[in-house]
Amino acid sequence: MFNNHRQLFTTAFFLFVGLTVVVAVLPAIYNQENNRPLPGAKALSEAARQGKLVYIANGCVGCHTQQVRNIAMDRPWGDRPGIPADYATIRRTDAWRNTATLMGTERTGPDLTNIGNRQPARDWHLVHLYNPRTVVAASIMPAYPWLFTVKDSAAPGDIVVNVPAAFRYGETGTVVAGPEALQLVAYLQELKQLPLPGSTPASPFLYAAAEKKADAGGSVDGKALFTTNCQTCHQANGEGLPGAFPPLKGSSIVNGDDLQLYVDIIMHGYDARPEFGAMPPVGTNMNFTEKEVTALINYERSSWGNNGKPVTEEEVKKVLSFIQLKTGTK
Known part of the structure; x- marks a missing residue:
């Protein structure tokens, strides 16, 4: 066979086609037949x-x-x-x-x-x-x-x-x-x-366990949470973008006493102001705990000239429990 180029190249061709069918085509057909879109897709x-x-x-x-x-x-x-x-x-x-x-x-x-x-x-x-x-x-x-x-x-x-x-x-x-x-x-x-x-x-x-162990016992950095999850819209100076994202600097919600509304916005987002884009449910998406929500609120209330009252983890935990009970969410 090695001395006959027709036999050699014909054998190599069919070997290549056979391997392609076994390695690529048949698994692709199997995947198409056994994987369907999820309900609701x-x-x-x-x-x-x-x-x-x-x-x-x-x-x-x-x-x-x-x-x-x-x-x-x-x-x-x-x-x-x-x-x-x-x-x-x-x-x-x-x-x-x-x-x-x-x-x-x-x-x-x-x-x-x-x-x-x-x-x-x-x-x-x-x-x-x-x-x-x-x-x-x-x-x-x-x-x-x-x-x-x-x-x-x-x-x-x-x-x-x-x-x-x-x-x-x-x-x-x-x-x-x-x-x-x-x-x-x-x-x-x-x-x-x-x-x-x-x-x-x-x-x-x-x-995940190894990551949590590395952070065990450490305090939550509210500024780091804001930078990672909020700064792209509200900006580092807290002033937002006019016509797109609301400012947190001088915000009546940030400096106000309605903690339930504040926590609810962090956890479930907000879309009731036509002049601004919808805010996603950042806290829910990132699985914020009361410790993280507390650190974020206290950072926002003490930055950019804001003078809102600091909150405690116990206060935030109570609000989170009430919101979860009211909305049936986590």
């Missing part, structure tokens, strides 16, 4: 479907993943580790292009598996796309100003993006979101991790 809306194409075309897959691994460091990105059913709705873009890279190969930026729950506000996403440094000062993400248009004045129906002058690119006028920007945001808003059905247990996040 919905197909992407038309705007989100177009936004997925914008996401791919602009190279977002190069820096962002959509896979929550079963290790404790991935806990901020989802309520549970990812499973095959989470990706059962992903289909080929067309006959020539696959979308497997949506899962990502490198996590330079945050994972986006649950970004639709973690950050639901359209205003935040639009400002972030126009210039990421507007909301995250140290961000290395590239800006996407070509997804927006600058006009002398907004027309009826235009979605205005409130970008501070310091984060403009020298232009004057009104920044308006273009169709592709709105489609991309629609796609990001629909990226939500679904709960498992019934009493199906989720895989645990591994190595």
Whole structure:
């Protein structure tokens, strides 16, 4: 056979095809037949479907993943580790292009598996796309100003993006979101991790015990909590962004006596002010305890000239218990 090139290359060809079928094709067919979307899974809306194409075309897959691994460091990105059913709705873009890279190969930026729950506000996403440094000062993400248009004045129906002058690119006028920007945001808003059905247990996040042991006995840093979870919207100076995110500096809620409202906003978010974007349920997403909520409140009440009354863990614990009893949530 080694002296007959026809036999040699024919044998090699069929060996390659056979191995491809066994190693790649049959497992793919098995996965398709045995993994179905989770109950409640919905197909992407038309705007989100177009936004997925914008996401791919602009190279977002190069820096962002959509896979929550079963290790404790991935806990901020989802309520549970990812499973095959989470990706059962992903289909080929067309006959020539696959979308497997949506899962990502490198996590330079945050994972986006649950970004639709973690950050639901359209205003935040639009400002972030126009210039990421507007909301995250140290961000290395590239800006996407070509997804927006600058006009002398907004027309009826235009979605205005409130970008501070310091984060403009020298232009004057009104920044308006273009169709592709709105489609991309629609796609990001629909990226939500679904709960498992019934009493199906989720895989645990591994190595969490080691992380907790390292932090045992230490005090909670309210400033660090604010920087990690709140600063992207409310800003380091507590002044927020006009027309997008409310200020905490001088806030009647921060300095007021309605602790129940304050804690409820931290745990379950807020979406009752049309002039500002919706706030996500930060405390619930991050599983804040009374210790962490207390540290965060006391930091905000003592910063930027605020003079709110400090709270204790016991006070916050009582409020959390009442809110959980009232809403039936955790």
